[in-house]
Amino acid sequence: MEPLRTDEVTTHLVSRSVRLSAPPVTASLAAVHRPRTVWTAPDEPTVVGGGAAVTVESDGPARLTRAREAATSLFDDADIDGPSVGRPRFFGGFAFHEAATGRNPWGDFPAARFVVPEVQLVFDGDDAWLTVTAVGDAPEAVEHRLAEVRETLTDLPDAPPQGPPGVSERHRTTSVDAWRDSVEVAVSHILAGELRKVVLAQALEVELDRPASVPDLLARLGDTYPECHRFLVEPETGASFLGATPERLVSLRGREVETGALAGTTGRGDTDDEDEWLADELLASEKDNHEHELVAETIREQLDPFSADIRVGDRGIRKLATVQHLWTPIDATLERDEHVLSLVNALHPTPAVGGLPPAAALDVIRDTEPFDRGWYAAPVGWFDADGDGSFAVAIRSAIVDDTLATLFAGVGLVADSDPDAEWDEVQLKYRPILDELERDD
Numbered sequence: 001m002e003p004l005r006t007d008e009v010t011t012h013l014v015s016r017s018v019r020l021s022a023p024p025v026t027a028s029l030a031a032v033h034r035p036r037t038v039w040t041a042p043d044e045p046t047v048v049g050g051g052a053a054v055t056v057e058s059d060g061p062a063r064l065t066r067a068r069e070a071a072t073s074l075f076d077d078a079d080i081d082g083p084s085v086g087r088p089r090f091f092g093g094f095a096f097h098e099a100a101t102g103r104n105p106w107g108d109f110p111a112a113r114f115v116v117p118e119v120q121l122v123f124d125g126d127d128a129w130l131t132v133t134a135v136g137d138a139p140e141a142v143e144h145r146l147a148e149v150r151e152t153l154t155d156l157p158d159a160p161p162q163g164p165p166g167v168s169e170r171h172r173t174t175s176v177d178a179w180r181d182s183v184e185v186a187v188s189h190i191l192a193g194e195l196r197k198v199v200l201a202q203a204l205e206v207e208l209d210r211p212a213s214v215p216d217l218l219a220r221l222g223d224t225y226p227e228c229h230r231f232l233v234e235p236e237t238g239a240s241f242l243g244a245t246p247e248r249l250v251s252l253r254g255r256e257v258e259t260g261a262l263a264g265t266t267g268r269g270d271t272d273d274e275d276e277w278l279a280d281e282l283l284a285s286e287k288d289n290h291e292h293e294l295v296a297e298t299i300r301e302q303l304d305p306f307s308a309d310i311r312v313g314d315r316g317i318r319k320l321a322t323v324q325h326l327w328t329p330i331d332a333t334l335e336r337d338e339h340v341l342s343l344v345n346a347l348h349p350t351p352a353v354g355g356l357p358p359a360a361a362l363d364v365i366r367d368t369e370p371f372d373r374g375w376y377a378a379p380v381g382w383f384d385a386d387g388d389g390s391f392a393v394a395i396r397s398a399i400v401d402d403t404l405a406t407l408f409a410g411v412g413l414v415a416d417s418d419p420d421a422e423w424d425e426v427q428l429k430y431r432p433i434l435d436e437l438e439r440d441d
């Protein structure tokens, strides 16, 4: 289906929902058609989407505004019948930079794309809400389709786990020497006072022994990283983008905003004592606290024009299976109603993945990184007709195409960053995805 452009969205959206006994999540994802969506946030029900009732794409500096306008006019005269939990939503996201290059492996990922799934499953304990949405169809046709899809999902057997595909070859975009040079250049910009922080990333291409099963990969990431946002963005054709990210960009419900600063990293210890020692060292590290403070301060400043009240929690440690981070929860109450995309627009990229000042940092990233970030480190998530929504920062992620997976990982650089320590941190941040691709034997 051709994506709709802002000025074309005049057709009628019809959506119907029904409750059913929850089918297995992995099998449901395997059963629905591309383009597929998965969204699992720690405090939200899991959503699996298949097919596209509507697709909105946009490009350039106004891409978020244009996506919002297209969605708003579509929802304006929509015929939606069902409970709030099953309401149709737009799922998707943006490229890290304003314009998409279309360079490999991002050929099927434009600068912004959102999809209302034709088939949407929201998992709610033992039950699930199935919603079927169409644009331009009669309500009876949508109800008929709902009954049909419900039938295919009833008594759906669980898919047997396939296990990791195995990795046969690895190719780095950045050699150790090139990395040292890049870090030196970045640090020299910082010492010259042009920058306060910049996040540089690397990409790792891995050749797989067999095609990765996306539903399987997401299920395994869910087992290891239950506290992370897990996502899948899979266009109609080509590669699939997925990840398990610890970083929430922003969520908005009514006027209540939740976000946070996540920056400053160390590994996990082999023993409890070592783990605590590493956490204490991170909490006491001047360099990591500085790196973190820049993120927290900037998020606060970016939210300020929207907010009646901002609450910054205590800085603590966020422990994940492979790493631990400094983390500060930040909540706000808005002064007036806003669309979540306006907050995404204000916050992205935070200095946790871009740098400070943002424009200068983006220039250094563009000039230095020898690969296209595509949607890595960019906002992915959803929004609804009320402008509520939830977005994560797409790190700990990979784009997977048959037997080729490209993984991304980055680190925040400040004046006293050491290239070799930062190199090790990048390798640590590949682990969440790499561990699920490699076989143990």
Ligand SMILES: C=C(O[C@@H]1C=C(C(=O)O)C=C[C@H]1O)C(=O)O
Pocket (backbone or CB within 6 Å): 199, 201, 247, 262, 263, 264, 265, 325, 352, 353, 377, 395, 396, 408, 409, 410, 411, 412, 413, 429
């Ligand atoms: C950029 C990444 O992670 C970000 C950078 C961090 C850091 O520099 O300490 C920590 C968490 C994330 O905000 C990544 O994982 O790719």
